Amino acid sequence: MIAVHRVNVWVHDQQVAAEFWTGKVGFELRADATFPELGGFRWLTVGPPGQPGFELVLMAIPEPPVVTPEQTELIRAVTSQGLGGAIFLATDDVRRDHALLRARGVEFTEEPEPRPYGLDAGFRDPSGNQVRLTQTREDGDTT
Template structure:
């Protein structure tokens, strides 16, 4: 069986991203390793508590010589504007988790709203990545 294990998320600052995901969203730190032999490359992953579910790889935006300056700037711009795709988080209660995350300082760009597929709210991480908090109809959501 093939399953999603990790998803790469470009971040501007790995330390700020790690703090956001572990302190505000309350994901757990899964891996944090720095490799001097790879120029100080840092492998940093977080995921839902309890070790289940896919991990987010909080990947620093690459710099030259790995990519060109133009490519690095493009990744940074696209990420900042929330155009690099979205992270979809599932919950069984959007309103509860919206309140919890708001109390922890997460700024929502969209309040919980009924959609054809359930309840949905949106926020961004410190790098600008879009995050959707979704409660599917089959999980108790109403539309």
């Protein structure tokens, strides 16, 4: 069987991203290792408590010589504008978790709204990545 284990998320500042995902969203720090032999490359992952088989890789936007300066700026611009895709978080109670995250300092771009698939709210991480907090119809009341 094939399963999703890790998903890469481009971040502008790995420390700021780690603090956001652990301190505000409530994820656990899973790995934080720096490799001098790879030019100081930092492997940084976080994941939701109770879901040990899944991690977000908080990957620094690559710079030369890995990519060209133009590619670095393109990735940075796309990420900043929230155009690099979205992270979908599942919950059994969007309103409860919206209030909890807001109290921790998460700034929402969209309040909880009924959608055809359930109840949904949106926020962005400090790098601009879009995050959706979703309660699907199967999870309970969506009114």
